[in-house]
Amino acid sequence: MNSTAYVAIDRCENYNQEQIFSCLKELCEKANMPDVRDRKVLVKPNILSDAKPENCITTHPEVVRAVIRILKENGASEIYVGDSPGLHNPGFCGKNCGIQDVCVQEGAIWCNFLQNPATKRINGTKTKLPMAGILDEVDMVFSVCKFKTHTLMYSTGATKNLFGLVPNLNKAVCHTKYPSKESFAKLIVGIHETIKPAFCIMDAIIGMEGAGPANGKPRPINILLASDSCYAMDTAEALIMGYNVDDIPILNEARSRHLLPQNIEYPILDARNLVIEDFDRVPISRKTRFIRSLVLPFFSTPILKRKQRREPAPQFNDKRCIRCLRCVNICPAKALELKEEADKTKHVVCDYKKCIRCYCCHEMCPVDAITVHNRENKEK
Ligand code: SF4
Ligand code: SF4
Missing domain, CATH: 3.30.70.20 (Alpha-Beta Plaits)
Incomplete structure (x- = not known):
């Protein structure tokens, strides 16, 4: 655990290519982006489904372009881009969301996560999962995520974005093994600790509120974020959405494993001053959480499953x-x-x-x- 993490946040009001590039460049410096010289880097955007950028389901292609340019400018030797959407057809390449075109134009290599997946034991669990084979070839992973609500986990950001490294329907199967919010958070944190991403960037120029991560409403947030810690960035996102950070299962799991940074520094804008009062959050299921907190220590899985139905x-x-x-x-x-x-x-x-x-x-x-x-x- 790093004692201090940095979350650099600044205003960026539209998807103008040059504006995003100059804003992100400064954010990466302020958030201590690692040295990428002569390194192979995997850029992992959020492509939940290959939707048009204006639907705000995916990381905007201009943000991915800016990240690739910054990596090139800093001397990365090879830049790979890839994701596995929920339903992953062979040959998927991020065409509709505009990321494939950006890869071609900027000289990054699109990788198909269905090819040669590598089985990895997920940290802190007994689970082994197939994961994108490219992870064994790159030196570092950048999580390049989208500011969105999430019906199951309340918010989805830099940490949850890593779940897309698990190819295809293997992701859906994980839900049967880890059916509750708390157990699923354990899996997601385990994936983070297995991969250990080096840096993260969040597209919050237009985010999503309401019934995210796919069927919510686009909401202009007008900011970009960069951080040396996925947990710190997700803390900032939760605060801006108006959540109590203790209600976010992934952050709770990270806290219980002593993985949260002890201190979060905001070198430009402070997330605590950016709370959106009327943000349409996914409601916190307090009743279920209370019942589970009473039941969990004493009873077995079938009873938990019945509680799940609440x-x-x-x-x-x-x-x-x-x-x-x-x-x-x-x-x-x-x-x-x-x-x-x-x-x-x-x-x-x-x-x-x-x-x-x-x-x-x-x-x-x-x-x-x-x-x-x-x-x-x-x-x-
Ligand atoms: S029907 Fe229930 S179990 Fe099936 S995908 Fe929907 S929420 Fe999950
Ligand atoms: S409910 Fe939605 S996903 Fe299911 S069959 Fe109808 S349109 Fe398709």
Whole structure:
């Protein structure tokens, strides 16, 4: 654990190429970016699904461009870029989100995480997971994430972004092994400690609020962030969103493992002065957390699973649904099926007894036909 971490934050009001580059360059200096001279670097943006940049689901391509340019200017020998979206088709290359074009224009190498994955034991767990093979070839990883809410984990930032290093549906399967927020946070922190990213950058020029990470609303935050600690950056993000940092499961897990920096320095803007009062947060499930805190020390997994069902369940809007089956294909609990009625109409139906409330279906739905938190649930 570093005793002091640096989170450099500054205003950047649009995706103008030169503005982002000069802003990020200063942030990287102030946040102690490591020496990359003659190093091979993997840039890991957030490409949850290959959506257009204006949907604000993915790290904006101009931020990725600026990161590549800064790495080149600082002498990196090879720059790789890659991610594995929730549903990863062979040949995926980040075309729609604009990142593939940036790689071609800037001379970075796109890597396909499906090729030659390497099995790694996840730090602090007994789990072994396939991970992008390129990790064994690079000297360092930069997490280049997006400022977004997250229906399961409340916020997604630099640490959670590393989950995309696990290729394809292996990610969804992790939810069955680690079904609660707390256990899933343990896995994510374990991945962070296995990979140990060297630096992180967050695109918060336009972030996402509401039902993130895929179906929320774009929200201009008008800042960029850089840090030498993913946990410190995620702390800053949570503060800006208006969360109590103690409510964020990933940060709680990192704290319990004594991994949080003892001190966070803000050399330019201070996250504590940037709180967005009317930010549309994912409601904290206090009832479930309270019950789990009582139950966890004494009872076994089946009881915990029953308590898990107290989390809000996904609801399916039949009128919006286009029957793409993404939700059915990704559901790790096999709780969803496309059912044909007597009148030959087809609907997605959920077996709520099987559902583990991982919200992968919600993340993958391309038309926002699945909701999780309604207004009545808010902050209960
Ligand atoms: S129905 Fe949705 S929330 Fe429930 S287990 Fe399947 S993917 Fe997860
Ligand atoms: S992902 Fe959305 S649109 Fe596709 S089948 Fe499921 S509910 Fe319908």
